[in-house]
Amino acid sequence: MANTGMDPEIFDQFIDQLQRYVRERLIPAEADVIAHDRIPEDLIDEMRAMGLFGLTMPEEYGGAGMNVPQYIETIRVLSYALPAYRSITSINLGMVCSALKHSGTPEQKAEWLPRLAAGEIACFGLTEPGSGSDSAAMATSAKKDGNGYILNGSKRYITNAPHARLGLIMARTSQDNLPKNAHVSAFLVPMDTPGISVGKPDRKMGQTGSHIADIYLDDVKLPGDALLGGEEGKGFATAMQSLDNGRLSVAAASAGYAQRILDTAMRYANDRKAFGEPIANFQLIQAMLADSKAEIYAAECMIRDASAKADQGKAIIEAASAKMFASEMCNRVADRCVQIHGGAGYLAEYEAERFYRDSRIFTIYEGTTQILQLVIAKNMLREFAAGAAA
């Protein structure tokens, strides 16, 4: 059954308001975010006041109660602006909220969802120095200690780690590699717990203003009720389910940003003259613009369909396909934007160069294109085998 979500009329009004906010406030603030490599605190407060951290939390927990298609459309609209704006909100809205809603106990939901909705920032700790795509191979351990646990290990490339108040941390509760990766459990970890430290933000190719860092866990003592859902061995399934959601968000980020990139390329093609006329008059330029438009449209259709399916239950193949296509597409559009700009496309003075660098991560995080190919194929073959057996 699809979730009704936010009242459609109120949702439409919200999207109008968000489009204005993106145009009038977020885009003009981009230069400042880039210059200082951070979103100013007063802007984050404004985003909190607009409810942007609580879109997906149920209303009874102080959120806006959006269903998946509404939330993903919101991300697409927000992503017309610098990717850092999505990054700061997206872990709350996507992966951590999804994990809490699906797997949290009533007490855990009551404790954390209102805080996340109010804009306390969360991070999602799956990746480690020794395990990225092969996430179940993690080394971080959670040893039983009376009723609680002691965590040791480290997490890598964790978005928002320097700002987070809550970490959803995956750790192994068994030293053996159990079937279905049941050695992995998920923990709700207040980031001010003694024994936690966060490394310096990593320097990156793009996505200025968004921060990733290592998290170190050194004898971090947690009470028993920090175990998500109160049950060991569910962490891998929770992480994968949350990643389905995160992948739709990256797909929407790619589609929203690609539109911004194409609009910029269009403007340049109309302004720039060569051989006595705007380069937009030349058919080889037009081909690049047309391919970009068609591909953005294709991604938008995939995202809408995958979001609707995700709202009704599992959409593993669709979420992976939408993310794979949209992220690759955004890179192609960014590449064409540089090409249309010619020599100017290579200069930091123009936005094309930044678009190119910012887009590059979309095909990597929350499942590389290659991992998504494996996810799609594995699930297709499984469906085929089930069909053949029936």
Ligand code: COS
């Ligand atoms: N939803 C719910 N449960 C899921 C799931 C999903 N999307 N995917 C897996 N599970 C659960 C199931 O219980 C599954 O058992 P069944 O397949 O019998 O139902 C179990 O987890 C094991 O799944 P699977 O066999 O697919 O695990 P693998 O070890 O083969 O998974 C891949 C390997 C590569 C697919 C996985 O590790 C992955 O997606 N890696 C990429 C991680 C990633 O995206 N990292 C990015 C950084 S995180 S921000």
